[in-house]
Amino acid sequence: MERLARLWWWLVFFMVGCAVPVDEAEEEGENLGVAMQALSTFDCHSHQETGYEAGQPFPITVVTIDGELVERNTANAYYFMAKQAAAAGVQIRIVSGFRSNAEQQYLYNCYINCNCNNCNLAAQPGYSNHQSGEALDLNTSASGVYNWLAAHADEHGFERTVSSEPWHWEYRGPKPVGGPCGTLEAELVKVTSNAPEDPSGEADFVVCPGDPFEFRVEMRNVGTARWADLEADAKYVGERVRLMPKGVETDALTGAKKASVLLNLNKNVLPASWGGGAGEACNDHGGCRRTVFTKDGLAGTAPSEPGIYKSSWRLRDYSPHWSEFKAFGPTVDVAFRVDDCPGASETPGTPGEDGDPVAEQDDPSVAPEPSAAEGEGCALGGSGDPRLVALVALLWLVRRRLRSAR
Ligand SMILES: [Zn+2]
Numbered sequence: 001m002e003r004l005a006r007l008w009w010w011l012v013f014f015m016v017g018c019a020v021p022v023d024e025a026e027e028e029g030e031n032l033g034v035a036m037q038a039l040s041t042f043d044c045h046s047h048q049e050t051g052y053e054a055g056q057p058f059p060i061t062v063v064t065i066d067g068e069l070v071e072r073n074t075a076n077a078y079y080f081m082a083k084q085a086a087a088a089g090v091q092i093r094i095v096s097g098f099r100s101n102a103e104q105q106y107l108y109n110c111y112i113n114c115n116c117n118n119c120n121l122a123a124q125p126g127y128s129n130h131q132s133g134e135a136l137d138l139n140t141s142a143s144g145v146y147n148w149l150a151a152h153a154d155e156h157g158f159e160r161t162v163s164s165e166p167w168h169w170e171y172r173g174p175k176p177v178g179g180p181c182g183t184l185e186a187e188l189v190k191v192t193s194n195a196p197e198d199p200s201g202e203a204d205f206v207v208c209p210g211d212p213f214e215f216r217v218e219m220r221n222v223g224t225a226r227w228a229d230l231e232a233d234a235k236y237v238g239e240r241v242r243l244m245p246k247g248v249e250t251d252a253l254t255g256a257k258k259a260s261v262l263l264n265l266n267k268n269v270l271p272a273s274w275g276g277g278a279g280e281a282c283n284d285h286g287g288c289r290r291t292v293f294t295k296d297g298l299a300g301t302a303p304s305e306p307g308i309y310k311s312s313w314r315l316r317d318y319s320p321h322w323s324e325f326k327a328f329g330p331t332v333d334v335a336f337r338v339d340d341c342p343g344a345s346e347t348p349g350t351p352g353e354d355g356d357p358v359a360e361q362d363d364p365s366v367a368p369e370p371s372a373a374e375g376e377g378c379a380l381g382g383s384g385d386p387r388l389v390a391l392v393a394l395l396w397l398v399r400r401r402l403r404s405a406r
Contacts (some may be wrong), residue, residue: 040066040082040093042075042183052101052131062098063181070097071133073224074171076179082155090148090161090327096137096169099130121164129161129170133343140167174372181226183238184273186315186329189218189283194297195336203309204335214297215260217243217313217332218283220272220290227269227291228315229262237326240318241269243293245311253311253336254300263294286357306340 043064051060051071062069070078074097082092099107103123110117122128129135136158140146146166153159157173160166194216195205207213221227225238234240243259245251261267268286283290293313303309313332316325 002241004117033343040079040214042079042180046072047096049098050102051133052126055126056128060098062133065094065097068094068097068137071076072181072183073173074133074136075091077157077171077173080180081153081158081182084152084156085145087150088148090144090151091139092145092404093139093142095139096130097135098133099128101125101131104128104131114395121162134170134172135161136169136171137165137167179225180321182238183223184225184227184238184241184315184317184326184328185221185223187222188330188332189220191332191334192216192218193334193336198335198337200337203335205335206337206339207208208303209304209306209338209339211302212299213302213336214299215311215334216295216297217293217334218290219243219315219329221269221291221344222272222384223328224271225262226271228267229260231262234319235321237319238317241320242316243313243318243329243332247312251311252312253300253309253334254298256298259293259298259313261291261293263296264291265295266291288388302336306338308335308337310335361404 041064044084047065048059048063049062050057052058061072063072063075063175064070065075065078085092104122106120106127107117107120111119112120118340125131130137138149139144140149149158149160149169153169157171157405158169159172160168161170162168191204193205193213195207195211195213195215198204198206200206205213205215223238225236227232227238227241229241230239241261245256245258261269265284266282266286266288269291270280270287272281272289272291281290282288283292298311300311311334313334314327315329316327318325
């Protein structure tokens with residue numbers, strides 16, 4: 001009876017699993033927000049608080065480290081610093097991170113009245129860098145922590161800024177290493193192709209049946225995690241980014257299963273949101289905030305039947321942070337119109353790939369019947385095309401037989 005029940009549940013599970021639409025399944029990994037580490041507990045579920053800078057309120061995004069609220073970019077930078085310290089046997093902990101206006105008011109009153117918090121110096125409410133999200137008070141009284149910070153904090157973008165407070169460190173960036181709480185967001189810049197644009201507007205580009213073509217997808221990083229593909233070494237959000245065919249395993253137009261950031265000219269795409277000039281407005285070397293999938297293009301061969309052919313893509317991160325992967329950014333749809341290309345041999349803008357003097361197809365005595373060759377006109381371009389060689393041989397044989405029959 002119990003086995004029967006289990007079987008029934010498996011059946012339900014199977015049916016439900018099959019019913020999940022592709023798009024929903026793609027988003028499945030996005031709910032995983034908690035990164036457990038030996039040194040600290042990171043909860044990457046973020047929410048908005050009211051931060052203050054120079055007395056002015058602004059919305060600030062915070063995550064939780066060891067129970068303390070920390071601004072997200074500061075948290076990402078702190079993560080790498082604390083990991084490096086832990087590798088050297090030093091356990092850094094956050095004593096105080098982001099503060100609300102009420103918390104700062106309390107500490108300021110303690111300072112003014114000298115009746116709590118050891119009369120420690122505290123900025124006026126609205127003017128503390130704990131409210132702007134940059135400042136962290138660290139456990140500098142613990143063994144080795146201060147000396148390690150004094151020697152290494154600047155490598156991670158942190159500076160000691162209050163001479164009377166050895167525990168007070170501020171993240172001044174930029175060290176865009178993309179910690180576990182970075183966000184993945186993308187914008188499509190453009191899709192380009194070696195094929196001409198479709199003048200009819202029905203599709204993006206137009207190709208002749210059987211012609212090789214390629215296209216490239218340029219994307220901009222508008223999140224806070226960098227994009228890379230470190231393959232087996234990937235650990236953090238954004239470290240295994242690929243452009244994937246959407247909803248199918250293999251893209252029908254190109255036969256591609258994926259296009260890794262590794263294939264691009266820029267293999268290390270920095271987010272524009274990191275401060276201090278990180279993330280240049282370019283796309284062709286490490287450190288730019290854009291990249292082109294891929295530098296050699298996603299290549300395909302046009303189908304032989306005229307019509308509109310579509311290719312659909314989306315970015316995914318396969319870093320181990322997600323249970324499976326996270327899909328992000330816009331869906332990129334690329335449409336090619338395969339034209340029947342009448343008179344394709346005279347088509348301008350289809351430059352010959354080589355200058356071989358194999359020009360038999362131009363000889364009027366062996367010109368094929370237009371109707372017979374219409375469908376493949378564009379394909380018979382290259383001198384090495386075996387179909388062209390076969391056709392020429394066949395026509396030559398037919399003509400010989402006709403002549404000998406006279
Ligand atoms: Zn402080």
